Amino acid sequence: MFKQIFLLGQKLRNPSLEKTYDFLKESEKWSISQLEIYQLKRLQKIVSIAYNSTEFYKESFDQIGVKPNDIKSLDDLKKLPILTKNDLLSNVDSLHSSNKFQKIFIASTSGTTGNSLSFKRNEEADSFNRASIFRGYSWYDLKPWESNGYFWGFSFSKSKQIKTKILDSLQNRFRLFSYEENEFKSFVNKLKNASLIHGYSSTIYQVAKLINENNLPKPKKLKLVKGTSEKIKDRYREEIQKAFGLKISSEYGATESGIIAFECPEGNMHLNMEGVIVEEIDQEILITNLQLESFPIIRYKLGDYIRLASKEKICKCGMKHHILEEITGRIGEEVYGISNIYPSFYFYYIFKNLDKEHQLLLNYQVIQNKKGELEFKIEQTLTNNETELLETEIKKYFKTDMNIRINDKTNIQSKKGKLKSFISNIN
Ligand SMILES: [Zn+2]
The missing domain is CATH 3.30.300 (GMP Synthetase; Chain A, domain 3)
Known part of the structure; x- marks a missing residue:
């Protein structure tokens, strides 16, 4: 039943998702040169949209005398200016494309400095994101409609909790609203049938610790434990493995960038090369989003420190997509209260x-x-x-x-x- 509800919802909300997913399942078998040919084609399109339909890029490319035609190879990306978080936040209007899109969503974020950003995301880009996540799931034989526990979005008003619970139940999802004992036990009980656990790694870690400390039953049907949005600290890993019997895998992305990397079962974070171009400059990540046409993001300083693996590194899983060795600077630190963490x-x-x-x-x-x-x-x-x-x-x-x-x-x-x-x- 969840499958039907899921697929129906997806058709309505994200009409292009199915096609994009099929494309990504095909391109996951591509060689590096096939991937790079595709990247160049998308890059040229994005640069041209940026130049011809946004005030911001028109002005900044003109200033340095670069035209879209000058992008003849992936290396030519380096000719383009770097976009800082400040540029982004103070030019939200002029960064938007004046092109018309069939369908758009409003995406919003509160960035690392606490500055909030809200922008228009075209349906194709939104679907591309979801399809990228679902491709990652497919490596674990996980279907997006399977039962999943979500460690995210603490909300304290009762009416909001009820609304969230209804929406969650349609998606075969349940979530932890607080660490309060009864709530927590009921959550752990539901985990018994879950295929997926996902959320902030620091929260997954906290829950794992409680499960271990209290000797609570361990979920048996899990296929994937997925940590998002922050670096997974080494000391989290052991505790999580002990509690769930699976290692935690990482999904790396941001609202503006889309999915940047997804960890394969062999433990390597493959870059989502069809969706983004990743540059590492002075250990910092620069992102070019290849799918977001409504709000072009080119050479954007996301604000994380990373380390890319050597391009020669080969993964046993068979995928040729380059590998992100480590995210070094997005740390989910703990806050110490008088008696709790x-x-x-x-x-x-x-x-x-x-x-x-x-x-x-x-x-x-x-x-x-x-x-x-x-x-x-x-x-x-x-x-x-x-x-x-x-x-x-x-x-x-x-x-x-x-x-x-x-x-x-x-x-x-x-x-x-x-x-x-x-x-x-x-x-
Ligand atoms: Zn791999």
Whole structure:
């Protein structure tokens, strides 16, 4: 039944997904030169769309005297200017293509600095993303409609939880809303029949730890444990393997970039070469999104440090797609309360809620110098009422386990040149 509901929903929402998935299953057998021919063709198309239909790229290419015709090889990409996060955030309007698209979605993100971005994503690009994920699933013999436990999207209002639960149940999905004992036990119970566990690796780790500590039953039908959105720390791996009997595999991507890499069963993160061109410059990743026509992203500094494997590295799985050795700089650090430990993505939700529910969009950085204490640096000037809203939102997540200080009108500091939303100076 879930299969039918899933396929119907997919047809309505993402009409081009099926075709794209078939293409990706075909291209996964391609040689490097076939992949690169395809990349060049897509790159030329994206560059031409960028130049001819966005104000931003027209101006920035003209400034250095480059025309779309100058892109004759993948190497020519280096002629184009680098796009920083700042460029992106301050030119959202002029980065959009004036072309018409059959169908668009609004994609939004809260970036690593806490700056939120919202842009239009054409249906083909959205479908390409999903198809890329489903291709990754297929390596584990996993169908997207199989039962899955989602460790993501903590939400605290009851009405939202109910709505989410209904939507989840249609997708054969259940999720963990809190670590509260009964809720947690019911979640672990449902895991028994799950084929997939996915979410932030720090949360998967926390759950694994609780399962191990309390000797709770281990899921038996799992095919894949997938960690997203942050570097998987080595100390997470052992705990997760022990709790779930499977190693954690990683999916790497971002809203603006799409899926960048997906780990194969042999443990290598293959670049999603049909979707992105990845450059490594001074250990930093630059992304060119080859599918996002409505909002071209070319040579974008995503803000992560990475290490690409040598192009000669061969994977036993048979895929020729280049390999990402390591994501070195997207660390999901823990936040220490007086008596408990919390994942740092709580900050993401605190500020996302403020924006969603109170139209209060803040640039922030949270600093922890001592366990049980947090300093919230806010760039904007806050009214008393706004400070109270922020305090209330923080309390929803940390209750009385944290002493907080809020400083508005502050400069947000960068660490090793990289702006971070959370800086921990503990250990
Ligand atoms: Zn492989």
